[in-house]
Amino acid sequence: MELTRRDLLTWGGGATAGLLLTPLPWKVLDDTSKWTQNWPWIPQPSRAPIEVKRSFCTLCPNGCDLRVRVASGTPVGVSPGPQSALCPLAFGAHQLNWHPGRLRQVSHLGKAASWNDALAAFRKAAVEGPIAVVDAYPRRAGSSVMENFARRQGGTYCIILSAEERSLAPYAAWSGAPVTSLGYDFEHARTILSFGAPLLDGWGAPGRVPRLWSTGALKLIQVEPSLSRTANAAWRWIQVPSGSEAALAAGLARVLLEEHISPARAPLPPTTVAEAAAQTGIAEETIRELARTLAAHGPAVAIAADGDPAVAVLNFAVGSIGARGGIVRRREGGPSYLTADNLNGHFRAVLIDATVPWDFAPQADAEVFRFAAWNGGGSRAHWLLPAPGFLEELTDVPTAPGSAVDTYAIAANLSTPPADVRSPAGFLAQVDSALPSVEDIIHARCRELFRTHTGALQGEETVPVSRFAAPERLEEALRTGSVWVAGPPRSGGLRCRFEQWPQPTAPRATADWTATWVPPVLPPLAVKLYRESSLREPPAGRSI
Numbered sequence: 001m002e003l004t005r006r007d008l009l010t011w012g013g014g015a016t017a018g019l020l021l022t023p024l025p026w027k028v029l030d031d032t033s034k035w036t037q038n039w040p041w042i043p044q045p046s047r048a049p050i051e052v053k054r055s056f057c058t059l060c061p062n063g064c065d066l067r068v069r070v071a072s073g074t075p076v077g078v079s080p081g082p083q084s085a086l087c088p089l090a091f092g093a094h095q096l097n098w099h100p101g102r103l104r105q106v107s108h109l110g111k112a113a114s115w116n117d118a119l120a121a122f123r124k125a126a127v128e129g130p131i132a133v134v135d136a137y138p139r140r141a142g143s144s145v146m147e148n149f150a151r152r153q154g155g156t157y158c159i160i161l162s163a164e165e166r167s168l169a170p171y172a173a174w175s176g177a178p179v180t181s182l183g184y185d186f187e188h189a190r191t192i193l194s195f196g197a198p199l200l201d202g203w204g205a206p207g208r209v210p211r212l213w214s215t216g217a218l219k220l221i222q223v224e225p226s227l228s229r230t231a232n233a234a235w236r237w238i239q240v241p242s243g244s245e246a247a248l249a250a251g252l253a254r255v256l257l258e259e260h261i262s263p264a265r266a267p268l269p270p271t272t273v274a275e276a277a278a279q280t281g282i283a284e285e286t287i288r289e290l291a292r293t294l295a296a297h298g299p300a301v302a303i304a305a306d307g308d309p310a311v312a313v314l315n316f317a318v319g320s321i322g323a324r325g326g327i328v329r330r331r332e333g334g335p336s337y338l339t340a341d342n343l344n345g346h347f348r349a350v351l352i353d354a355t356v357p358w359d360f361a362p363q364a365d366a367e368v369f370r371f372a373a374w375n376g377g378g379s380r381a382h383w384l385l386p387a388p389g390f391l392e393e394l395t396d397v398p399t400a401p402g403s404a405v406d407t408y409a410i411a412a413n414l415s416t417p418p419a420d421v422r423s424p425a426g427f428l429a430q431v432d433s434a435l436p437s438v439e440d441i442i443h444a445r446c447r448e449l450f451r452t453h454t455g456a457l458q459g460e461e462t463v464p465v466s467r468f469a470a471p472e473r474l475e476e477a478l479r480t481g482s483v484w485v486a487g488p489p490r491s492g493g494l495r496c497r498f499e500q501w502p503q504p505t506a507p508r509a510t511a512d513w514t515a516t517w518v519p520p521v522l523p524p525l526a527v528k529l530y531r532e533s534s535l536r537e538p539p540a541g542r543s544i
Contacts, residue, residue: 054081054459054481056397056411057090059390061137061162061355062205063397063407064090065483068414075391075415083458083483085207096390097415101374103386104418115422118369118383122349123431125367129348131155134340134362136162136355138180139398141441145425146353148435156347158338160356164204164402167197167304170312171327174496180334182327183404184301185489186212189325191219191297193314195245196305200230203305204402219297221290223248238290240280246310248287249302250501251276253317255291262295266316269501294318299325309502322494329494330399331486332406353424354387371424385422392417396442397483406486408449410442410478446475449484457482 050069057064065081075094080086096102106113108121125131133150135143138159150157161169165179172179186192186209192199199209199220212218213233222234223245231237240248250271256262277284294300301320304311320326340360350362351369358376362368370381373389397409429435449455450471456464457474459482468474478484 050076053412053414055391055414056409056481056483057086057093058137058395058397058411059089059093062400063409063411064206065409065481066090068094068391070414073414073416080207081481082460084205085210087202087206090206093390096374097392099374101376102389103372103375103384104420105386106420107384109382113383115385115420115427118385119427119430121367121383122351122369122427125349126153126431129346132343132347132350132362132366133157133353134160134343134350134356134360135353136160136357137353138337139334141396141438141445142353142423142425144441145428145435145438146351149428149432152432152434156338156343156345158340158343160340160360162401163197163306166307168327168402169307170309170502171321171494171496174312175494177329177494178334178336180337180401181329181332182494183330183399183489184303184402185299185325185328185404186218186301187404189218189299189301191221191294191300193221193223193294193300193302194230194234194305195223195249195302195308195311197303198228198230198305199303200233201228205400219293221293238282240282244280245304246308247271247276247279248282249308249310249314251280251287252291252294253314255288256295256317259288259291261292262317262319264317264319266313267501269310269313299323301326313501316496321496327494328404328489330404330406330489332399334399351424351428352381371427373421385427386418386420388413388417388421388423389415391415392421393423394438394442396445404489406455407483408445408478409483410475412479443475446478447471450474455484455486458485459483 050071053068053070055066055068057066064084064086066086067079067081068075069077069079078086078091078094080090106115106118108117131150131153132155133146135146135157136159137143138147147157149155161179164184168179168182168184171177171182192209197203199222200213203209209218209220213220219236220230220234221236221238222228222231223238223240224231225240225242227237227239238248250269251273253266253269254271254273254276256264257266257268271279273284273287276282276287280287294302295318298318299320300318302311302314302318315321315327318326322328343362347363347366349367349369352360352362352371354371354373356370358372358379361380367383368381369383369385370379371385371387372379373387375384391411391414394413395411397407397411399406399408423438425435425438429437449465450468453466456462457468457477459477459480463477463482465474465484468477
């Protein structure tokens with residue numbers, strides 16, 4: 001029998017139609033789906049009653065409060081608590097502990113090693129030369145352990161400043177106050193002039209500025225070269241060429257000082273309004289009108305994406321230094337730390353906390369011990385040491401960077417960590433047994449809060465500290481999701497001095513806020529939100 005091309009096509013079409021009408025392909029897909037969902041490395045939540053517990057996010061120093069759905073000791077869902085909003089990463093943070101990039105094994109120069117090997121190497125380094133410790137979330141109980149170790153060893157403890165703290169650095173330099181003690185009193189401001197800071201896009205605590213802006217009482221003016229998400233949603237967008245922000249700040253200050261619109265006194269900037277207009281491409285009258293807006297809708301505060309001194313001096317002309325609605329010094333303050341940018345000298349070893357960004361590169365001649373929960377890739381560390389992941393360790397949460405009000409919270413360990421992970425504090429305690437434990441430090445801090453009888457605990461309801469009968473009761477409330485909040489910031493507690501208008505500095509490139517988290521640590525649920533977070537409604541006449 002001879003088969004023609006027509007016979008083959010007819011037979012093939014009939015076979016395909018018959019196959020689709022049978023249950024075979026659908027059964028195969030169903031079995032494949034069940035098989036892939038039962039791979040041994042995929043966690044299987046137990047069938048158990050769901051409990052809702054309160055805690056705080058420790059993925060960044062802002063410490064947003066959480067409602068965590070827990071089944072048999074395993075977090076299975078995260079939602080924001082009553083005091084905060086969450087970023088896309090936090091919504092899927094309960095998946096992070098099973099991420100493929102999770103570190104579960106000590107490694108030395110890319111090869112498997114043990115904790116005993118790491119301890120022996122670190123002890124040897126501590127005997128042979130000075131040790132440096134780098135931390136990105138200072139003032140935690142674990143930070144205190146690391147700082148004590150460095151001091152006892154005659155070494156150096158230093159920190160990585162957040163974007164919020166870098167923008168406050170000029171005021172710290174002019175006043176002598178620690179940058180960790182300063183904050184922005186946005187809650188009492190009526191106008192914020194932002195020079196590139198993504199205030200509606202994850203700058204600071206997520207939800208802080210958006211919540212104030214949504215009331216309609218706050219005017220947000222965004223100065224930026226391109227139409228960012230914050231610029232698109234702001235009350236007003238001022239488009240300027242990149243690098244001309246300092247000229248605009250000088251022009252605004254010139255108007256405020258020359259026309260005596262503001263009672264504040266500050267050195268007159270060398271840049272005239274005409275020169276500012278030429279550099280920014282903005283009409284002189286527009287600059288004058290913007291300056292009058294700042295004066296008329298006060299309290300007003302100017303903020304830079306980084307520590308631009310010209311923007312900082314503008315706040316002198318506006319009168320927002322140490323004033324309500326401006327830059328203030330918190331009641332409790334904070335200690336002064338050496339920053340990692342000034343980490344000079346020869347060190348035998350550098351210990352890097354898990355909070356430090358992966359792009360931090362310590363000096364090459366030191367032996368580097370890096371703690372991390374997830375592998376960010378491209379690290380120059382000699383030792384990679386697996387650290388606890390999301391909600392896997394007891395830690396406290398001090399005041400968020402840039403906040404005007406002191407706060408304190410405790411993030412409970414709601415998830416059981418893998419067997420082979422350790423925190424830097426626990427690691428150092430094996431090197432120096434005289435160090436206090438994290439739990440002991442938290443107990444002491446709760447006793448101190450109880451002793452001062454100041455502030456209140458905010459949770460489902462607000463309870464003054466003075467109403468607690470014992471420090472143990474106060475600590476119990478903190479461990480179950482309440483946050484201690486101090487009184488309002490003090491006005492007039494910040495005095496800055498400088499002789500002349502600062503010299504212009506080269507603008508520092510600021511990355512989009514989503515660049516803060518490298519892709520290896522993104523949970524699957526957050527990937528789509530992360531990648532598409534730039535989607536927005538375009539303004540009329542403009543396409544994206």
